[in-house]
Amino acid sequence: MVATPLRDGAGLHRHDLLAVEAAQVLAYPAGAATTLRKVAEAAVPLAAAPDARVAAFRAADGGIEHLAILIGRPEAADAPLARMHSECFTGDLLGSLRCDCGPQLQGAIARMAEAGAGVLLYLAQEGRGIGLVNKLRAYALQDAGLDTLDANRALGWGADERNFLVAATMLRELGIERVRLLTNNPEKLRALAACGIAVEGRVEHAFPPNGVNDGYLATKATRFGHLLA
Ligand SMILES: Nc1nc2c(ncn2[C@@H]2O[C@H](COP(=O)(O)OP(=O)(O)OP(=O)(O)O)[C@@H](O)[C@H]2O)c(=O)[nH]1
Numbered sequence: 351m352v353a354t355p356l357r358d359g360a361g362l363h364r365h366d367l368l369a370v371e372a373a374q375v376l377a378y379p380a381g382a383a384t385t386l387r388k389v390a391e392a393a394v395p396l397a398a399a400p401d402a403r404v405a406a407f408r409a410a411d412g413g414i415e416h417l418a419i420l421i422g423r424p425e426a427a428d429a430p431l432a433r434m435h436s437e438c439f440t441g442d443l444l445g446s447l448r449c450d451c452g453p454q455l456q457g458a459i460a461r462m463a464e465a466g467a468g469v470l471l472y473l474a475q476e477g478r479g480i481g482l483v484n485k486l487r488a489y490a491l492q493d494a495g496l497d498t499l500d501a502n503r504a505l506g507w508g509a510d511e512r513n514f515l516v517a518a519t520m521l522r523e524l525g526i527e528r529v530r531l532l533t534n535n536p537e538k539l540r541a542l543a544a545c546g547i548a549v550e551g552r553v554e555h556a557f558p559p560n561g562v563n564d565g566y567l568a569t570k571a572t573r574f575g576h577l578l579a
């Protein structure tokens with residue numbers, strides 16, 4: 351991104367501030383996504399997938415890092431199982447019952463291990479891209495009666511702020527051009543295909559409601575168009 355020193359303005363010190371065109375700000379997410387490159391890879395044996403490897407990806411500007419969990423050799427498979435999993439501190443790490451992320455994460459790894467190969471992209475897109483702090487604010491609004499979509503909007507965000515060009519670039523860097531995607535979200539299928547990855551099929555990835563996330567899952571089906579039975 352090209353930034354230029356700000357011209358003199360009321361009370362501003364011209365050498366302290368930079369001015370950036372709005373168009374440059376809007377173009378930044380796509381620009382950063384296409385520069386993602388693998389910067390590290392190591393074996394990380396998992397209980398459910400002893401042959402797993404973790405690869406880390408970083409953009410040219412050194413921004414947010416994303417991870418790929420490689421099970422078996424998905425690079426060598428024809429249209430391997432793939433999952434775009436957006437980071438969820440509460441669900442993935444703490445086992446929160448508010449969402450279905452924990453079962454989806456563990457379930458995807460187990461399924462790939464069973465299939466012999468797969469790639470799970472662990473995307474730094476917490477809270478569907480609004481971040482953990484804003485997700486907690488959205489949870490508070492949901493406790494006051496809004497659903498997950500309206501809570502995002504009440505905070506000034508879109509329903510889903512994720513950019514799946516990140517995932518497409520990572521797959522291409524790994525040499526994976528064709529996948530079978532574990533998801534219930536038709537937008538993920540569309541977005542990945544629009545970024546040039548051949549989506550050869552959808553593998554359903556639904557887990558039963560747990561008594562707390564029932565309303566959240568219902569909203570996914572009714573307002574996000576998720577393919578949940
Ligand atoms: N903003 C917001 N994000 C949430 C909420 N509940 C879960 N998330 C986030 O949603 C993301 C999980 O979405 P995904 O697992 O990719 O699921 P999905 O888009 O519903 O699609 P599939 O699981 O692939 O069917 C994680 O980043 C969670 O932190 C919520 O109420 N509000």
Ligand SMILES: [Zn+2]
Pocket residue numbers: 438440441442449450451452
């Ligand atoms: Zn979650």
